[in-house]
Amino acid sequence: QKEVEQDPGPLSVPEGAIVSLNCTYSNSAFQYFMWYRQYSRKGPELLMYTYSSGNKEDGRFTAQVDKSSKYISLFIRDSQPSDSATYLCAMSASGTASKLTFGTGTRLQVTL
Amino acid sequence: EAQVTQNPRYLITVTGKKLTVTCSQNMNHEYMSWYRQDPGLGLRQIYYSMNVEVTDKGDVPEGYKVSRKEKRNFPLILESPSPNQTSLYFCASSLLFQGASGTEAFFGQGTRLTVV
Numbered sequence: 001q002k003e004v005e006q007d008p009g010p011l012s013v014p015e016g017a018i019v020s021l022n023c024t025y026s027n028s029a030f031q032y033f034m035w036y037r038q039y040s041r042k043g044p045e046l047l048m049y050t051y052s053s054g055n056k057e058d059g060r061f062t063a064q065v066d067k068s069s070k071y072i073s074l075f076i077r078d079s080q081p082s083d084s085a086t087y088l089c090a091m092s093a094s095g096t097a098s099k100l101t102f103g104t105g106t107r108l109q110v111t112l
Numbered sequence: 113e114a115q116v117t118q119n120p121r122y123l124i125t126v127t128g129k130k131l132t133v134t135c136s137q138n139m140n141h142e143y144m145s146w147y148r149q150d151p152g153l154g155l156r157q158i159y160y161s162m163n164v165e166v167t168d169k170g171d172v173p174e175g176y177k178v179s180r181k182e183k184r185n186f187p188l189i190l191e192s193p194s195p196n197q198t199s200l201y202f203c204a205s206s207l208l209f210q211g212a213s214g215t216e217a218f219f220g221q222g223t224r225l226t227v228v
Contacts, residue, residue, distance in 0.1 A: 008152070034217075043116070043202050043219030044155070088155065099170075100217075102147075104154035 003027050006089055006103030015112055019076040023089035023103045026070065030091040030101075033065050035074045038086045038105065047087075048074065079110045114139050118203050118220035125193055125227055133188045133223050135203030141218075142208040144186040145170070146178065148199040149222075155202065161186055162208055193227040200224050 006023045013019055021035075031052055036044035048063040050056045050072075056063045062075040072091075076083055089103040116137045125131055137144065145160040147170075157170030161180040175197055177189040186205075190197060201224075206217040 004154075006154075041222070043204075043221050045219065046216045049216075090155075100157065102155040104152060 001026060002104075003101050004089060004091060004103045007106055008104055010107040010109055012109045012111060013079055015079060015081060015110055017079050017110075019074075019079050019083070019108060019110075021074040021076075021087050021089075021106050021108070023072050023091075024070055025072075025091060025101075027091075027093065027101070028067075028070065029093035032092045032094075033063070033072050034090040034100075035061075035063060036088040036090060036102075038088060040085075044088055076108075079108075081110050081112060084108060084110050114218065116203055116205050116218045116220040118201075118223050120223060121221060122224045123226070125225070127194055127227055128192050131190050131193060131225075133190075133201060133203075133225070135186045135188065135220060136184050137186075137203075137205040137218065138184065139205060139218065140183065141205040142183070144180065144203065144205045146176070146186070146188045147202045147204065148172065148197075149202060150199050158188070158201075193225075195227050198225060198227050 004025045033050045035048040037047045038044040050063045050065050053065045053067045060077045064073040086105040086107045088105045090100045092100050119134045142163045146158040147155045149155050156172045158176050159178040161167045202222050203220040
């Protein structure tokens with residue numbers, strides 16, 4: 001079993017929809033949770049960063065962490081075609097940059 | 113502009129022919145790392161470095177070497193490439209300590225390597 005599980009999709013939604021992307025994990029030591037966005041033929045870019053449990057909002061994006069369930073989510077409101085990309089969750093146990101464990105990524109397509 | 117630069121972007125080579133993929137960052141970051149990305153497996157860490165002359169193995173280090181002689185550069189070396197090293201490679205850099213407020217990790221554009 002992988003440490004981090006993520007549905008690969010693809011997930012196709014119409015423009016304006018609310019998108020929910022999720023990851024589950026097995027390592028209870030994880031405390032730092034990230035979401036990266038990766039456009040085709042590009043490197044991943046950091047979208048959201050959350051420490052421990054709770055919610056974090058940034059514009060149309062909301063990240064949620066439920067450590068008791070070992071479950072993290074990324075919500076995208078009012079989705080746009082420009083949100084079409086692969087979304088990778090990542091997590092680490094320490095506050096240093098040494099060990100990040102990534103999910104396999106969910107491919108999202110937002111259609112007009 | 114803050115960036116991580118990898119070269120080359122695309123490379124086709126033959127089995128056993130040594131190659132180097134370069135990575136350079138202009139943000140004075142202590143931490144640099146190499147990942148490979150494969151379908152269904154996601155991003156897996158190959159090697160990382162916490163500072164000059166400090167390197168360590170990630171999850172999949174076999175068949176790779178790295179060096180960190182200068183803070184800005186972190187080349188990935190394949191001494192004798194094999195077809196199972198065909199992959200998309202990313203270099204990344206960030207500050208070393210990330211704390212509760214977080215810090216951004218910057219990725220390069222990727223190097224698509226094919227070993228035939």
